[in-house]
Amino acid sequence: MIAARRGNLVTLALLAPSLLSAILLLVIPILIVIAFSFAEQDTYGGAKFGFTLASYRELFQAIYLPIFLNSLQLAAVSTIVCLLVGYPIAYFIALRAGRHAGLLLALLLIPFWIDFIVRMSAWMVLLGRNGTINSALLGLGFIEQPIRMIGTYPAVLVGMLYAFLPTTVLPIHAALNGLDKRLLEAADDLGATPLQSFWRVTFPLSLPGVMAAILFVFVPAMGVYAIPVLLGGGKSIILGNLIVQLFLDFRNMPLGAAVSVVLLVISSGIIVCYMRVLRSVEEART
Amino acid sequence: MKNWRTLFASVSLVAIASGASAAELNIYAWSGEVPQEIVDDFAKETGITVTFDTYDSNETMMAKLSAGASGYDLIEPSQYTVQVLAKQGLLQELDHAKIPNIGNLGAPFKExxxxxxxxxxxxxxxxxxxxxxxxxxxxxxxTSWKALWDPQYEGRIYMLDNMLAAYIAGLQVNGFDAGTTKPEEIEKATQSLIEQKKVLGGYNSTNYGDLLASGEACIVQGWNGSIAQVMVTNPKVKYVIPDEGGSMWIDGFAIPTSAKNVEEAYKFIDYIMRPDVAAKAADLSKSATVIDKAKALLPKETAGNAAIYPPEDKLMKADFILDVGDATKLYQDGWTKVKTAQ
Structure with missing residues (x-):
């Protein structure tokens, strides 16, 4: 009894630093945001604490709907693009690269030592009218006029792919890396073609990784701020941009906070769904 | 042992000394308007340690101030922003006795x-x-705002990423005054700005000068100072005050209520109103000075640059945006519609 209590105390003491920082840096800020979302707004940008649903009521007006749809759409398309590009990379690194796997993974991660905005600015240089890609294509005679890339939707997707590729590759790689190779040999022995053994053995076993990748791309993609501005010319705003606009341009903290809360609810919803699906996948397997 | 003690004593002495004499000033100003050189000169002359941050919209600065904790002693709001901040009680009333150089203001800026x-x-x-x-x-x-709607420049037109600035073009292209409070005029302007999106490369209020100079953009809405800065390196860049009027603005210094280093803030205001300093600041930032005696000290190419000092008749036609009060909401809803339109 005493030993158990002491054990609990030790656990608590060991957890205290992380618990404390989680409360200070995560729980309290979120509570502040939630409190602001119920505050009242005056014309001059002051927020009066109180309890009103005015911000939420305003949020569900027609003008904000396109932003929600835009964000979901961009997040969905980015996720699909990331999976289509990331899966083959993860597959290659995990199952084909052999002793070079470590090097390839490192190469994938090294750019992330550089600041995000600097990397995005590099894309602006690459995709610009007088940029590297246009100069190369012009020089090789493939095009006569520079192609306009900055300020277009594909440029935004390129930025999203670049930003989220490692978070797609890593969980899929982890799932594939743990794959029992004997299963593939067994499939081979039983006469499965390579394609069959991929669809019936490799792919199902990599699903937890794929789902983690979807989660890691879809959720943060909705809150992305810089990519639509820098590469998309700020013409198609998503939730991340709306929050900035409401806080900084419109000085409407309650409404900005309400959008943040809604974003939080959507993200949490997706995470809950993910946990459910993951559990059923694992139960089906056992 | 003795050495350690001396070391400790001297370290704490230095700490105390620097703590006592460290006069500080935290400036928050428009990017590109207060040259770093001026800030450094001021720091050297007065021994005050200056922290210098910049913003690229009045709204960002106001958001920080109204959010409470700001830590700034001196800000540089535009005219309508002074009104809004004063109404919110976020500014200190200025003591003119502490700004002897205030007498240097040119006639139009005295009142x-x-x-x-x-x-x-x-x-x-x-x-x-x-x-x-x-x-x-x-x-x-x-010569007209209409050029920013011209399909022949499709994808190479940029608008300021700033609500009130974008509406100057949107309103004036329809023949309305910038800074109107009439709902139907704002609505019409919103429609024009939505229509414009088809030909826009994007919204940008940070590096539009570079976009234009590099040829990424053909035509950009802009503030004259930023444009005049890139004109120095690329003479093919030209600045236009449109026939419809455009707008004139005045950026000035104000001291927030929350300022802690008020004396230092006054010192800076007075310093930058000294004709020689004002001239240097105006020349470096390629902006028009409000100090008459400073204008006389400017190099010819700056004083004679029509992008910086436009002809009188152009200025007479320019609108001067004041606080739009409750109409702010109409602009904001309109701007959200513009930003979300596909």
């Missing part, structure tokens, strides 16, 4: 409509909102 008696702010520089083009791409010199 300003947005701040009678210069109670809350003193003008620093002024300028215009218009547009600029790159001659490599735009062959016939445009």
């Amino acid at each position: 300003v409509s947005y701040d009678p008696g210069q109670k809350w702010s003193v003008p620093y520089i002024w300028g215009t909102t218009g547009f600029a083009y790159n001659e490599d791409c735009v062959k016939t010199p445009p």
Whole structure:
């Protein structure tokens, strides 16, 4: 009894630093945001604490709907693009690269030592009218006029792919890396073609990784701020941009906070769904 | 042992000494308007340690101030912003006795409509909102906002990423006054700005000068100072105050209620109103000075640059945006519609 209590105390003491920082840096800020979302707004940008649903009521007006749809759409398309590009990379690194796997993974991660905005600015240089890609294509005679890339939707997707590729590759790689190779040999022995053994053995076993990748791309993609501005010319705003606009341009903290809360609810919803699906996948397997 | 003690004593002495004499000043100003050199000169002359941050919209600065904790001693709001901040009680009333150089203000800036008696702010520089083009791409010199709707420049037109600035073009292209409070006029302007999106490369209020100079953009809406800065390196960039009027603005210095280093803030205001300093600041930032005696000290190419000092008749036609009060909401809803339109 005493030993158990002491054990609990030790656990608590060991957890205290992380618990404390989680409360200070995560729980309290979120509570502040939630409190602001119920505050009242005056014309001059002051927020009066109180309890009103005015911000939420305003949020569900027609003008904000396109932003929600835009964000979901961009997040969905980015996720699909990331999976289509990331899966083959993860597959290659995990199952084909052999002793070079470590090097390839490192190469994938090294750019992330550089600041995000600097990397995005590099894309602006690459995709610009007088940029590297246009100069190369012009020089090789493939095009006569520079192609306009900055300020277009594909440029935004390129930025999203670049930003989220490692978070797609890593969980899929982890799932594939743990794959029992004997299963593939067994499939081979039983006469499965390579394609069959991929669809019936490799792919199902990599699903937890794929789902983690979807989660890691879809959720943060909705809150992305810089990519639509820098590469998309700020013409198609998503939730991340709306929050900035409401806080900084419109000085409407309650409404900005309400959008943040809604974003939080959507993200949490997706995470809950993910946990459910993951559990059923694992139960089906056992 | 003795050595350790001496070391400790001297370290704490240094700490105490630097703690006592460390006069500080935290400035928060428009990017590109207060040159770093001026800040450094001031720090050297006075021994005050200056922290210098910049913003690229009045709204961002106001958001930080109204959010409470700001830590700034000196800000540089535009005219309508002075009104809003004063109404919110976020500015200190200025003590003119602490700004002896206030007498150097040019005649038009001694009495300003947005701040009678210069109670809350003193003008620093002024300028215009218009547009600029790159001659490599735009062959016939445009004179109207309509050029920013011209499909032949599709994808190479940029608008300021700033609600009130974008609406200057949206309203004036329809023949309305910038800064109107009439709902139907704002609505019409919103429609024009939505229509414009088809030909836009994007919204940008940070590096639009570079976009234009590099040829990424053909034509950009802009503030004259930023354009004049890139004109120095690329003479093919031209600045235009549109026939519809454009707008004139005045940016000045004000001291927030929350300021802790008020004396230092006054010192800086007074310093930058000294004719030689004002001239240097105006020349480096390529902006128009409000100090008459400073204008006389400017190099010819700056004083004679029509992008910086436009002809009188152009200025007479320019709108001067004041606080739009409750109409702010109409602009904001309109701007959200513009930003979300596909």
